[in-house]
């Protein structure tokens with residue numbers, strides 16, 4: 356269960372994944388609306404064989420019809436970019452109006468492995484797609500439908516953005532406040548797989564761990580490092596769940612490196628246009644989301660290497676997420692990283708004259724993606 360580690364002729368360490376890499380949470384956006392996905396997509400296709408797209412578009416992906424439209428859009432673009440192998444999965448975002456019938460329809464699509472919930476009003480796209488009451492009868496019926504689907508043999512997750520939907524509560528407290536809700540559904544719906552997305556606070560780390568596999572936990576590359584203080588001072592680090600204290604970041608890092616089978620990579624790569632991030636004159640907050648695609652897997656590889664835990668790297672990036680989503684463990688991966696300084700660009704231009712600002716802009720990382728003579732990733 357380990358990456359392949361070697362030293363090349365120039366004496367550089369090379370780390371190659373032997374299994375399919377899997378980003379269980381990213382935001383591909385709508386290509387018909389703006390140029391974000393056109394710019395951000397290839398960073399994903401070059402690094403991952405598999406990805407789950409979160410459907411909180413301007414007009415959310417909620418119905419089977421729209422899920423199919425989005426699936427085809429992303430697959431077509433992956434083809435155009437030269438990555439026809441890319442396996443794309445859609446996480447439709449349900450809301451207070453969604454019915455159990457909608458859930459059954461979505462589950463008929465082979466590329467839908469679950470449904471996503473967002474806290475009402477709590478993050479980008481949540482106004483149109485959020486759940487306001489996690490104990491409403493209709494919502495409970497939707498989760499019961501999801502459990503029934505599992506009982507009839509199809510793996511179907513509840514992907515939870517686990518924050519309590521109350522705008523009066525300080526952002527850093529919303530994730531810990533959601534723990535009892537997860538505890539309730541974890542017990543009352545024992546056959547519903549629950550994936551807690553982008554776990555960011557030590558209370559939730561402890562909760563997922565105590566479940567010993569009852570819950571899966573997605574982890575990002577930015578929650579191991581960014582704190583409340585850092586995000587307060589930098590619009591490009593603002594994301595939901597809002598980064599916590601240094602002790603929260605340490606807990607996420609420790610979980611990531613632990614080798615425990617319930618943690619997996621879900622980077623929450625969320626490309627925003629530069630102007631969308633500037634503090635707005637109308638008093639509204641800047642868009643939440645970190646554009647980590649250009650460096651997130653580099654960060655993860657460097658982190659496991661620095662802490663001498665490379666033996667757990669494939670579990671975290673390939674195996675555990677595949678298990679959570681019932682995908683086969685495929686041993687034909689080839690993504691490779693070279694231990695060589697890599698400077699993250701300050702910004703990346705989009706076709707329509709705007710720009711996107713990547714996570715760790717202008718900083719030097721220890722590993723870069725290996726490419727062939729033509730500049731193509733070895734995927």
Ligand SMILES: [Zn+2]
Nearest residue numbers: 380382409623
């Ligand atoms: Zn997200």
